[in-house]
Amino acid sequence: MGLIHQLDILSAAVEAGGAPTTASVLASHESSFWCTDHQRAAPALNVLPLVSGTLISGLSWQPDIPLAAQEPSGDVHLPAGSRPKLQSDFLSTAEEELNKITTQLDQVTTKFQEKQEHCSQLEGHLKEYKEKHLSLEQKTEELEGHIKKLEADTLEVKVSKEQALQDLQQQRQLNTDLEFRVTELTKQLEVEKEIVSSTKLDLQKKSEALENIKQMLTKQEEEKTILKKEIENLSQDAKMQHKELNNKVQTAVAELQKVKMEKEALMAELSAAKEKLSKVSDSLKNSKSEFEKENQKGKAAILDLEKTCKELKHQFQVQMESTLKDQNELKKSLEKEKETSHQLKLELSSMQGQVIQAQDNLKQKEKEEQQLQGNINELKQLTEQRKKQIEALQGEVKIAVLQKTELENKLQQQLTQASRELATEKEKMSTLQNTYEKSQENLKQLQSDLYGKESELLATRQDLKSVEEKLSLAQEDLISNRNQIGNQNKLIQELKTAKATLEQDATKKEQQLKEQSAALQNIQKEKSLKEKELASEKSKSAEIEEIKCRQEKEIAKLSEELKSHKQESIKELTNLKDAKQLLIQQKLELQGTIDSLKAILEQEKKNQQMLKEQLKKEEDELKKEFIEKEAKLHSEIKEKEVGMKKHEENEAKLTMQITALNENLGTVKKEWQSSQRRVSELEKQTDDLRGEIAVLEATVQNNQDERRALLERCLKGEGEIEKLQNKVLEVQRKLDNTTAAVQELGRENQSLQIKHTQALNRKWAEDNEVQNCMACGKSFSVTVRRHHCRHCGNIFCAECSAKNALTPSSKKPVRVCDACFNDLQG
Structure with a gap:
């Protein structure tokens, strides 16, 4: 040019x-x-x-x-x-230059076509990646919604399962309590039957003895009618005192029974509280283990994501290096293409329109990317919400632990109160025992008065009459008790049948719970698989986003280079316009050369049209591929909808099962309440029977064994007094021995304290401070060397520290002075 x-x-x-x-x-x-x-x-x-x-x-x-x-x-x-020569020379040089320019134009056009093909390929890849990205995002959104539904379903199923388990545990506890109560009642009935049989035997023996005594009394009545009046007076006084003592003893026994009942109730409450605490601790441990497992899973997923990020970063660096190399090559090729920029202005104008369209497409894609980033931010917010939920659960666990500690403190306080009450009750018992001993002494005095007289006969007659009346009453009570025991046995059988039915219902419910737990496990497995798919799709989307960012950077660089080319071309256009004004008159002679150049340009335009047609064909092929991919996506969406329908059907089945379980639980609760009412009624009846039996037993035993018990207690009291005196003597001997041992220990303690102070005062003597042996007084010199004792730290000569001994600070024998050797050996 x-x-x-x-x-x-x-x-x-x-x-x-x-x-x-x-x-x-x-x-x-x-x-x-x-x-x-x-x-x-x-x-x-x-x-x-x-x-x-x-x-x-x-x-x-x-x-x-x-x-x-x-x-x-x-x-x-x-x-x-000279004009024709110059023209011929100019024409020859111009033809050579035109040939060179044409060759360069061919090279540049081929390179330009290659670059255009590369750009079209990159745009196609971009479209494909964006389409894949959109499809993946849709899939992720669908999967996240599905996962949320599954999580809600699993939470509901877990809650229902926990409630059912709690109800079953309560029913089992109630069944165990009922069994214990039934066993206790049966044992008590057996004991009462044995007591009744023993009382019958005793009554028969006493009736025989009474008949013998009656025969003896008929003989002695004639001789002792004179002393009746005096004996009756004495017997009335004795009876009064005897009744008062009996009343006191009965009150004391009743108080003891009340104390025992309260103690048993407290122990039962303590055992129940301990069981509750153990259950709470077990549930807390299980929840902690589950949280730890979930945290470990989350950490493993984070580590996997970090690994994938590192791999993607490495790939990004490799691709960046390759892109830098491509950019350098592009810069070189662009420097070469600057020579042909004047000829390609028309092509640039058309390309500028295409670039504007591409920029519009890029803006649309950037908007889509912003939407994708918004979705990613929403996912991050969801993850943060889940983290907050986990933290809230951890806070609830801490609160439960604090509640447990508070319960333990309350129970300890209750235990202390119970111990205090027991101490007060023991004091009461001691006071009652003192009163009882005093009454025994009074009885001894009365018995000594009665033994000297013959008033026992009248007393025995009256006692026999009262015993016979009481026997008749006791027999009537026994008949009524037998009837009540028969009724109780019938009730016990009814309770056993009810218990069997409850156990069958419990087994059926346990089977249902096992089936539900198996279904839950299957759902959790499906959830884990879908989470893995989500993670893989997220990693793919991250890779696609990185590739997209790279391509956007490349497009931005290309757009900047195009802008620089535009600016240069604008400058060249201004300069060319100035040159055209000067060269309008000179172009008339060189129209032939211009015509040839126009023909070349027309050929180049035809080539460009061919390229455009090829680009259209490629676009049509890409559209066809897009339509095929859309069809595939629709088929996949339909398959997922079918899976969702199946999942909804499973959810409906689970809800039906849960409602059936709730209904069964309601029926079981009603049955349990009715059984509780029956048990309370039975307990009341048993308590009444126990009170009546206790009254009967007290009356019978008091009437039968009053005198024998008093005599035996007197003899036992004397024997216990002798034993206590012997124990007092032994204890005094032990006290003397212990006081002597304590004095010896005090002396040894003093000696050990002295040794300890000496050991504390010991220091490692320095060589400069000691000039003579601290045992024999030898002065140290070159021949007489200093030696430290490893026990006391003082300095001695070789003769005074020639012995070795074990010290507490060393495992092997060490050099020691004579005094320390004797102490260590002693």
Whole structure:
């Protein structure tokens, strides 16, 4: 192009009949240098020798005048005979340059086509990646909704399962309590039967003894009618005292029974509280283990994500290096393509429209990316919410632990109160025992008075009458008790049947719970699989986003380069417009060359049209692929909808099962309440029976064993007094021995304290401070060396520290002085 401009200028000057000025020639040279780069410098320099001669005003030619000696204001003229030679030379050089330019144009067009194909491929990849990204995001959203539903379902099933388990545990506890109570009642009934049988035997024996006594009394009645009055008076006094003692003893026994009942109730409450605490601790441990497992799973997933991020970063670095290399190659090729930018202005105008469209597409894609980032932020918020939920659960666990500690403290306080009450009750018992002993002493005095007299006969008669009346009453009570025991046995059988039915219901419910737990496990497995799929799809989406970011960066760089090319082309257009105004007159001679160039341009346009057609074909193929992928996506969506329907059916089945379980639980609760009512009624009846039996037993035993018990207690009291006296003597001996041992220990303690103070005061003596042996007094010298005792730290000569012994601070025997050796050996 630079040669063409020079030829235009020179031909215009020659045809005008005048000489071109040096300014015009220099302007042509400047325009040629402005248009050229490194490769176009040579043709411009080849033209300079042509202008080395000066053009004279009469078209005369002076060839040997250099360009530097030429004045800027002089005119140059060519001779008439030299014009065809110059034109032929110019034409030959122009043809050579045109051939070179055509070859360069072919190379540039091929490279441009390759670049266009590469850009189209990149755009296709971008579209594919974006479509995949959108489809993956839709899938992730669907899967997240499905997972949320599954989590809600699992939570509901867990809650129902926990409630059912709690109800079953309560029923089991109630069944165990009922069994214990039934066993206790049966045992008590057996004991009462044995007591009744024993009382019958005793009554028979006593009746026989009474008959013998009656025969003896009939013989003695005639002899002892005189002393009746005196004995009756004495017997009345004794009876009064005896009744008072009996009343006191009965009150004491009743208080003891009340204390025992309260103690048993407290123990039962303590055992129940301990069981509750153990259950709470077990549940807390289970929940802690589950939380730890979930945390470990979350940590493992985070580690996997970090690994994938590192791998993606490495891949990104590798791709960045490859893109940098491609950019360097593109820069080189762009420097080469700058030479042909003037010829490709028309193509650039069309490409600018395409670039604008691409920019619009990029803006749309950026909007889509922003939407995707919003979705990602929502996912992050969901993860943060889950973390907060986990933290809230941990806080609830801590609160439960605090509640447990508070319960333990309350129970300890209750235990202390119970211990205090027991202590007070023991004190009461001690006071009652004292009163009982006093009453025993009074009885001894009365018995001594009664033994000296013969008033026992009348007392025995009256006692026998009362015993016979009480026996009749006791037999009537026994008959009524037997009837009540029969009724209780019937009730116990009914309770056993109810218990069997409850156990069957419990087994059925346990089977149902096992089936539900198996279904839950299957659901959890499906959930874990879907979470894995989500993680893989998220990693794929992250890779796609990274590739997208790289391509966007490449597109931004290309857009910046295009902007720089545009600016350069605008500058070139302004310069060309200025040059065109000067070269309008000179272009008429070189129309032939321009026509040839137009033909070349038309060929290039045809090639561009062919490229456009190829691009359209590629776009059609991409559209077909897009339609096929859309069809695949629709089929996948339909499959997922079918899976969702199946899942909904399973959920409906589970809800039906849960409602059935709730109904069964309601029936079981009603049955349990009715059984509790029955048990309370039975307990009341048993308590009444126990009270009546206790009253009967007390009356019978008090009437039968009053005298024998008093005599036996007196004898036992005397024997216990003797034993206690012997124990007192032994304890005094032990006290004397212990006081002597304590005195000896005090002496040993004093000696040990002295040794301890000595050991504390011991220090490692320094060589400069001690000049003589601390045992024999020898002065140290070169021959008499210093030796430290490893026990006391003092300095001695070799003779005074020749012995070795074990010390507490060393495992092997060490050098020791004589005094320390004796102490250690002793």
